[in-house]
Amino acid sequence: MEYIAKFIAKSGEEIIFRYPTIKDVEQLKNYINQISLEKTFILYQGEQQTLESETKWLNEKLDKILKQECVYLCAFYNNQLIGSAEITLKDKVKSHLGSFGITVDKKFRGIGIGQKLMELVLSESIKNIPSLKIIELEVFSNNPLAKKMYEKFGFKEFGCLPQGILHQGKYVDAILMYKKVK
Numbered sequence: 310m311e312y313i314a315k316f317i318a319k320s321g322e323e324i325i326f327r328y329p330t331i332k333d334v335e336q337l338k339n340y341i342n343q344i345s346l347e348k349t350f351i352l353y354q355g356e357q358q359t360l361e362s363e364t365k366w367l368n369e370k371l372d373k374i375l376k377q378e379c380v381y382l383c384a385f386y387n388n389q390l391i392g393s394a395e396i397t398l399k400d401k402v403k404s405h406l407g408s409f410g411i412t413v414d415k416k417f418r419g420i421g422i423g424q425k426l427m428e429l430v431l432s433e434s435i436k437n438i439p440s441l442k443i444i445e446l447e448v449f450s451n452n453p454l455a456k457k458m459y460e461k462f463g464f465k466e467f468g469c470l471p472q473g474i475l476h477q478g479k480y481v482d483a484i485l486m487y488k489k490v491k
């Protein structure tokens with residue numbers, strides 16, 4: 310299958326980065342369900358997807374990728390999905406804004422995969438989403454590691470919704486960041 314990049318992680322694993330196809334739906338479902346159960350710094354906090362809901366979600370993403378409204382990259386180790394990152398355009402008066410999201414499988418964190426995914430999804434989005442001008446993201450205030458990584462890629466904080474997120478029973482701030490790309 311055609312891939313975007315190959316990369317050797319800090320601990321020696323060969324990681325392949327590519328766009329998903331409909332054949333990846335089962336892996337994508339299992340991946341998000343596992344990360345959801347971890348209750349980490351993402352929207353999903355235990356909710357589980359069915360094959361049906363994931364198929365609907367993936368078909369919508371694939372459609373947006375074709376229409377140049379989205380870039381979605383998956384990271385694989387030995388054909389196993391271990392990370393993903395996306396930039397998806399908003400609509401109407403915000404159709405020049407893209408929302409960024411990223412996760413890496415817990416067992417593969419801290420070995421450079423997140424940074425590589427980020428670098429690739431940024432360059433692919435600049436190339437493949439013609440109307441993209443600004444990338445936006447939201448990060449939990451109790452996730453300084455991710456915030457630092459975003460700053461390293463030129464994202465700047467532009468706002469904060471105090472107590473905007475209820476994470477593991479505690480209110481934390483939702484920090485808003487942006488990067489102008491065109």
Ligand SMILES: CC(C)(COP(=O)(O)OP(=O)(O)OC[C@H]1O[C@@H](n2cnc3c(N)ncnc32)[C@H](O)[C@@H]1OP(=O)(O)O)[C@@H](O)C(=O)NCCC(=O)NCCS
Pocket residue numbers: 349350351411412413414417418419420421422423424425447448449452454455458
């Ligand atoms: C945030 C996330 C995507 C980063 O991916 P990753 O593959 O772990 O990141 P990398 O290995 O590329 O490391 C990124 C930076 O964080 C640092 N880092 C990573 N793991 C670390 C750890 N356990 N302790 C301290 N620093 C760490 C790295 O050193 C690197 O910074 P540096 O270049 O200054 O050294 C990943 O940790 C993750 O999925 N976390 C849970 C979900 C999440 O937080 N998503 C983001 C929501 S906004």
